[in-house]
Amino acid sequence: MFTQSEDHSKQFEREKVRLGMWFGFAAGLAFVLTLWVVDGIRLASAHAVFPWAKLALGILPTLILCTFAGWASSKLENALFSMLVWLATGTLLCLLASHIPFEGMDRFYKWFNPELAWRTAFPFNTGVSSRFDVVLVICVAISAIGGVFFKMLVENAHSAAAKAGTIFPLVIWIVVFVSLASPIDYMLQMPLREPVVAxxxxxxxxxxxxxxxxxxxxxxxxxxxxxxxxxxxxxxxxxxxxxxxxxxxxxxxxxxxxxxxxxxxxxxxxxxxxxxxxxxxxxxxxx
Known part of the structure; x- marks a missing residue:
């Protein structure tokens, strides 16, 4: 009897960890769609060169990082640890996404079209750095708040009897990462994209x-x-x-x-x- 109960408990934990990984993957996907897919669509419709470059540079690191964060924060029964994991994840995503349009695109042009590279200059200058400081504060705040609620959302989704009960916590979690990506786009990507569109x-x-x-x-x-x-x-x-x-x-x-x-x-x-x-x-x- 004890063995069966122990096996059931282990299965319960494995399912919760697996669900946490899916939550992490969904968070990364929401971040990617909000930040780089919408950006790529607008640039492609404007006949831009390499409209999907930022997506190519950012998608794998983002999905891997978020999936790992979902696994790590679900593995241990510690709300503080979970919050710290997602705080670190959100901060790293912010750093990555804020530098891709600048140093990332500089390197991309040098790697894939050196003939165009000399026509471009994307320095992370003082003005950009000031915008980044604001973005970083917002990212830290959103990541910390999201991290506080992560375990509760995963547990509610796992224990839900109906399918809708699983979807609702996931939607809330996705909204957190849409909110994380939006200020990065507004303050750092949009000023670079919209002149091309115009x-x-x-x-x-x-x-x-x-x-x-x-x-x-x-x-x-x-x-x-x-x-x-x-x-x-x-x-x-x-x-x-x-x-x-x-x-x-x-x-x-x-x-x-x-x-x-x-x-x-x-x-x-x-x-x-x-x-x-x-x-x-x-x-x-x-x-």
Whole structure:
């Protein structure tokens, strides 16, 4: 009788550890989808060069780290240990995800397309570092709160009689990691992504005016004058890439390859709007 009870207890613990690993994997997947899949979709739709590079760099470390954290925090019956594990995990994810768009992309270009690498510069400068400090504080707070509730969520999911009782704790846990990824995207990735999207939209709008002309006022408001002198180029196949930015991620430059001819566009982020509106200033052909 004692042996059967002991075996049942061990099976119960194994199931809980397995469920903890699935919770960890789901957390990593939610983080990846929120931070890099959405980013990749927007960049791909904007004809960006290497739109999935950040996903390629981040997906495996994230999933491995979160799955391991789920296993480790479920293995021991200690709420404090669980909280510390997820605090460390969230902090490491924040460090990884915050540096991938900068040093990570620098290395990616050097590895996979050295010819483009000399056109880009992604320094982790003072302004970026200030944004990162804010992001890190948010990540630490969210990770600590999530870690406090992890064991309770896993235990509730494990003991639930109905399937819905398992899903609800998992959804809550996923929300924690969506919340963890969102400020990283908003403060560090979006200022690098949206100028590319804005310039691509401007090119598409200019092409549309060839068949649907605008009056002078609408033309001015649309900032299409930034593309003046480039009408012979913009119908060619294009690939866009962020090339550089200022210390505050307010003034950025986007390079466009129009069938072998390079154009450089300057974009200004209007911080008076929320989110900041990306306003193309001018574009010029370069060598």
């Amino acid at each position: 310039i691509n939209n401007l090119v598409e709008k200019r092409i549309d005016t060839f068949t649907n002309p605008l009056d002078k006022e609408d033309f001015r408001k649309s900032r299409l004058a930034a593309l003046n002198g480039l009408d012979d180029l913009i119908t060619a196949p294009r690939h866009l890439m962020l090339s550089r930015y200022d210390s505050y991620l307010i003034m950025t430059n986007v390079s466009i390859n129009f069938g072998g001819v390079w154009v450089d566009c300057t974009v200004f982020a209007n911080t008076e709007t929320e989110p900041p509106a990306q306003q193309p200033v001018f574009c010029k052909e370069i060598e």
